[in-house]
Amino acid sequence: MYTKASDPTDGPLTLEELQLATRNRGMPLEAMRYDITPVGMHYLLTHFDVPFVDADSWRLQVGGAVARPFELSLDDISAMPAQTLAVTMECAGNGRARLRPRPLSNPWLYEAIGNAEWTGTSLWPLLDRAGLNDDAVELLFTGADRGLQKEVEHNYQRSLTVEEVKRPEVMLVYAMNGRPLEPQNGFPLRLLVPGWYGMTSVKWLQGIEAVTQPFTGYQQHNTYRFKQSADELGEPVQRIRPRALMVPPGVPDYFSRHRMVDAGRVELIQGRAWSGQGEITKVEVGVDGSWSEATLGDSVGPFAWRSWSFAWEAKPGEHTLSCRATDSTGAAQPIDQPWNYQGMGNNSVQTVAVTVR
Numbered sequence: 435m436y437t438k439a440s441d442p443t444d445g446p447l448t449l450e451e452l453q454l455a456t457r458n459r460g461m462p463l464e465a466m467r468y469d470i471t472p473v474g475m476h477y478l479l480t481h482f483d484v485p486f487v488d489a490d491s492w493r494l495q496v497g498g499a500v501a502r503p504f505e506l507s508l509d510d511i512s513a514m515p516a517q518t519l520a521v522t523m524e525c526a527g528n529g530r531a532r533l534r535p536r537p538l539s540n541p542w543l544y545e546a547i548g549n550a551e552w553t554g555t556s557l558w559p560l561l562d563r564a565g566l567n568d569d570a571v572e573l574l575f576t577g578a579d580r581g582l583q584k585e586v587e588h589n590y591q592r593s594l595t596v597e598e599v600k601r602p603e604v605m606l607v608y609a610m611n612g613r614p615l616e617p618q619n620g621f622p623l624r625l626l627v628p629g630w631y632g633m634t635s636v637k638w639l640q641g642i643e644a645v646t647q648p649f650t651g652y653q654q655h656n657t658y659r660f661k662q663s664a665d666e667l668g669e670p671v672q673r674i675r676p677r678a679l680m681v682p683p684g685v686p687d688y689f690s691r692h693r694m695v696d697a698g699r700v701e702l703i704q705g706r707a708w709s710g711q712g713e714i715t716k717v718e719v720g721v722d723g724s725w726s727e728a729t730l731g732d733s734v735g736p737f738a739w740r741s742w743s744f745a746w747e748a749k750p751g752e753h754t755l756s757c758r759a760t761d762s763t764g765a766a767q768p769i770d771q772p773w774n775y776q777g778m779g780n781n782s783v784q785t786v787a788v789t790v791r
């Protein structure tokens with residue numbers, strides 16, 4: 435029987451969730467050893483189908499409430515001043531599958547993250563060239579992919595306020611880790627909004643339209659909301675909440691992923707921490723519920739994760755390791771996350787069970 439996605443569940447994973455999970459892979463947490471996530475290990479989230487885009491005939495349309503609408507080819511955009519930025523991206527639904535009851539959508543645990551090096555051109559100079567009308571309030575970004583969600587058919591679209599797109603780090607990107615975007619990451623061009631959860635960084639971008647009313651389309655109004663029930667509008671999900679994750683220590687059991695560590699030596703627990711709200715100022719590691727500060731390493735860039743490490747004297751027995759980040763706004767990760775209807779922004783602390791033998 436088909437389980438409606440509006441019925442949150444704490445039952446077994448449904449085939450629909452599995453179907454989404456096999457299309458939308460996560461980043462294996464051991465990949466946090468790399469400063470820059472290899473493209474093939476970066477997480478993926480695609481709502482509909484990956485569209486087939488012919489780069490030669492593709493054009494980006496810039497229009498709406500502007501004085502001078504225009505279109506650009508990929509060559510035009512590649513010829514503009516380029517910047518490269520390491521940016522940690524995270525899906526707003528990361529952690530969803532740990533909420534009870536479990537909201538039905540892509541069932542992420544911890545792994546909807548990646549830190550790529552993106553190359554492109556800053557968006558604001560382009561909008562300046564188009565000349566925004568005085569009554570323009572938002573920019574609407576349209577992707578080439580199309581499908582239905584809750585019976586509403588639409589192209590994937592998200593908007594941002596004029597204020598937000600003035601940030602120089604908001605860019606149109608055509609390369610990831612020095613290579614043209616892969617089809618699944620938005621070839622030939624995507625928006626990149628550092629600091630915001632991933633849904634804002636529209637892939638397969640084909641249009642940018644200045645609008646005079648706030649956009650109320652499906653991906654803006656019906657989803658990406660912190661809310662308690664279907665009929666509530668709720669607050670919009672925007673910036674990435676602080677999170678620390680650890681590289682799973684020792685070796686795993688294949689099926690359960692339970693970790694085994696050898697006793698009699700100091701185990702270096704390491705990981706990454708990030709926040710879209712401000713710099714990471716503290717990471718703590720919990721060993722069986724008792725917390726100590728980890729040593730912070732460098733940040734890979736102003737919008738990228740920061741490394742951390744902690745020397746653990748592993749004594750024989752069963753242990754629970756946890757990690758918790760705090761950012762410069764004072765926000766810290768909760769131990770228990772209050773439930774929300776769509777399973778958004780669950781940044782509760784990671785716990786890893788370890789057997790020391």
Ligand SMILES: Nc1nc2c(c(=O)[nH]1)N[C@H]1C(S)=C(S)[C@@H](COP(=O)(O)O)O[C@H]1N2
Pocket residue numbers: 476477478479480481482523524525526548576577578579590618619620631632633634635636637638639
């Ligand atoms: N056009 C389009 N853009 C999109 C999406 C999509 O389904 N279609 N998914 C969004 C979401 S929810 C996330 S988390 C990121 C994921 O980017 P990635 O697959 O390159 O990691 O892309 C965003 N941009």
Ligand SMILES: [Mo]
Pocket residue numbers: 479524525526527632633
């Ligand atoms: Mo997402």
